[in-house]
Amino acid sequence: GAGVSQTPSNKVTEKGKYVELRCDPISGHTALYWYRQSLGQGPEFLIYFQGTGAADDSGLPNDRFFAVRPEGSVSTLKIQRTERGDSAVYLCASSLILPEYTGELFFGEGSRLTVL
Amino acid sequence: RKEVEQDPGPFNVPEGATVAFNCTYSNSASQSFFWYRQDCRKEPKLLMSVYSSGNEDGRFTAQLNRASQYISLLIRDSKLSDSATYLCVVTSGSNSGYALNFGKGTSLLVTP
Numbered sequence: 001g002a003g004v005s006q007t008p009s010n011k012v013t014e015k016g017k018y019v020e021l022r023c024d025p026i027s028g029h030t031a032l033y034w035y036r037q038s039l040g041q042g043p044e045f046l047i048y049f050q051g052t053g054a055a056d057d058s059g060l061p062n063d064r065f066f067a068v069r070p071e072g073s074v075s076t077l078k079i080q081r082t083e084r085g086d087s088a089v090y091l092c093a094s095s096l097i098l099p100e101y102t103g104e105l106f107f108g109e110g111s112r113l114t115v116l
Numbered sequence: 117r118k119e120v121e122q123d124p125g126p127f128n129v130p131e132g133a134t135v136a137f138n139c140t141y142s143n144s145a146s147q148s149f150f151w152y153r154q155d156c157r158k159e160p161k162l163l164m165s166v167y168s169s170g171n172e173d174g175r176f177t178a179q180l181n182r183a184s185q186y187i188s189l190l191i192r193d194s195k196l197s198d199s200a201t202y203l204c205v206v207t208s209g210s211n212s213g214y215a216l217n218f219g220k221g222t223s224l225l226v227t228p
Contacts, residue, residue: 033216042120042203042218043160056208056215091159105216107159 002026004108006092012114013082021077021111025094032075033095033105034067036088043091049075082115089113119143122204122219130227133194137222139187139204148214149180150205151189154221160203163189194226 005024013019025032031050035043045059052072060066064082069075079086089112093105121140129135141149149166164171166178166187177190187204201221208215 035218040124040220042122042220045208045215045217048215059215104162105160107161109159 006108006111010112014116019079021090023075023092029094029096031095033093034077035091038088084115087115119217120206120219122222126223128225134192137189141185141206146206148207152203154201196226199226
C-alpha cells in the first residue's frame with residue numbers, strides 16, 4: 001500500500017510486559033514521528049527521526065520508552081514494563097521533508113495499546 | 117502550561133452556519149502553524165497550513181497573529197461532513213528538531 005502502515009492495529013497486554021509497535025512509513029519519507037493519543041486528547045509528541053537518527057526524543061515520557069529506526073525506514077517503538085497509564089493509541093507519521101516546510105504529516109491508522 | 121491550547125467544545129452548529137475556532141500557543145519561537153482534521157477513530161489529516169498573511173481554502177479561512185500568539189480557523193457554510201475534531205498544530209521552534217505539537221482539538225458537530 002502507499003500509506004503509513006502500523007502493526008499491530010490492536011495490542012492487549014498485561015502490566016509489566018514488554019511491547020513493540022512497528023511503523024512502516026511511506027517509501028522515501030525521511031522524517032518519521034511517533035505520537036500517542038489518549039481518549040479526548042490531541043496527539044502527544046514522543047520522538048522524531050530524520051533518517052536513522054533521533055532528532056528529538058524530548059517527548060518520551062521516561063526510560064521505559066525507546067524507539068529505533070536502524071535503516072532509516074521502518075521504526076519500532078519499544079515499551080518496557082508496561083503500565084496501565086501507557087494505554088493509548090500510538091500513532092506514527094512520516095513526511096518527505098521536514099514538516100516545518102510542508103506541514104504534511106501522513107499518519108498511519110495507529111496501534112491501540114491496552115495494558116490490563 | 118500546555119504549548120498549544122484550544123477550546124475543546126463541543127461546538128454544535130446547524131448546517132450553513134459559520135463557526136470559528138481559536139488556538140493559542142506558548143512558544144514565541146514557533147515558526148510554522150497548521151490545522152489538522154481528525155474524524156472519529158481515524159488518524160489526523162492536514163486541513164491547511166496557516167500563513168502570516170492569512171489564507172483561505174474554499175470555505176475555510178485561517179489567520180495567524182504572531183504578536184498575540186493566536187491562530188484561528190473559520191468555517192463558512194458548514195456542511196454535515198465538516199463534523200470532526202479540529203487540531204491546532206504548532207512547531208516546537210526547538211533548535212534540536214521540528215516536533216509538531218498538537219492541541220487537544222476542538223470538536224465540531226454540524227446538525228441538519
